[in-house]
Amino acid sequence: MGIEAQRSARGQVAFHAGHAAEAVVARHYEAMGYSVAEVRWRGTAGEIDLIVRDIAGLVFVEVKKSDSFEAAATRLTTRQMRRIYTAAEEYLATQPLGSLTEARVDVALVDSMGQVQIVENAFDGL
Numbered sequence: 001m002g003i004e005a006q007r008s009a010r011g012q013v014a015f016h017a018g019h020a021a022e023a024v025v026a027r028h029y030e031a032m033g034y035s036v037a038e039v040r041w042r043g044t045a046g047e048i049d050l051i052v053r054d055i056a057g058l059v060f061v062e063v064k065k066s067d068s069f070e071a072a073a074t075r076l077t078t079r080q081m082r083r084i085y086t087a088a089e090e091y092l093a094t095q096p097l098g099s100l101t102e103a104r105v106d107v108a109l110v111d112s113m114g115q116v117q118i119v120e121n122a123f124d125g126l
Contacts, residue, residue, distance in 0.1 A: 021065035021110040022049050028108070028116045034059065038091075045086035050108075057102025058095070060088045062122075065110040069117045072109040081123055 026036050029052045037058065038051040050061035062084055066072035084105060095101045105123040110116055 021108075021114075022063050024110060024114050025061060025063050025108040025116055026050055026052070028118070029059070029061070041087075041091060043087045043090040045090050046083040048084060048087050048091065051091065057104075058092075060084065060091070060103065060105045061108050062105065063108045063110065067112045069109040069111050069115075072111065073107070073119075076107060085123060 022039065026039065029050070030036065034052040034054045036050065037053045038048070041048045041051055048060050049063040052059045052061060062076065062080070064072040064075045066075060088103065088105060089099070092099050092101050092103060104121045107119040107122040108116055109119065
């Protein structure tokens with residue numbers, strides 16, 4: 001297998017692992033009483049992995065997967081946080097209460113065993 005084919009194969013594995021992690025996180029939120037409003041919602045500012053809702057409002061969820069929770073947490077960059085925040089603002093503009101909608105941003109960390117750890121309200125100011 002050539003180097004390009006190896007890269008493509010690794011990319012496909014990462015792509016599918018990311019989708020599987022998002023599905024695990026969605027089930028985790030559903031078990032806590034949330035409903036999934038959007039999966040991989042894409043606005044002009046970028047993509048939000050999951051948007052879930054409960055009676056209190058919306059939760060924008062960024063999913064990070066790695067071998068450990070610690071390694072997954074290091075995968076979130078400041079640039080990504082800004083992009084997610086901007087995309088969340090864009091999504092809120094579609095809601096009846098707009099920016100007055102109760103909302104927070106969580107980061108869901110998924111380890112190699114498929115366990116989930118949620119960092120609630122991971123971003124300030126939303």
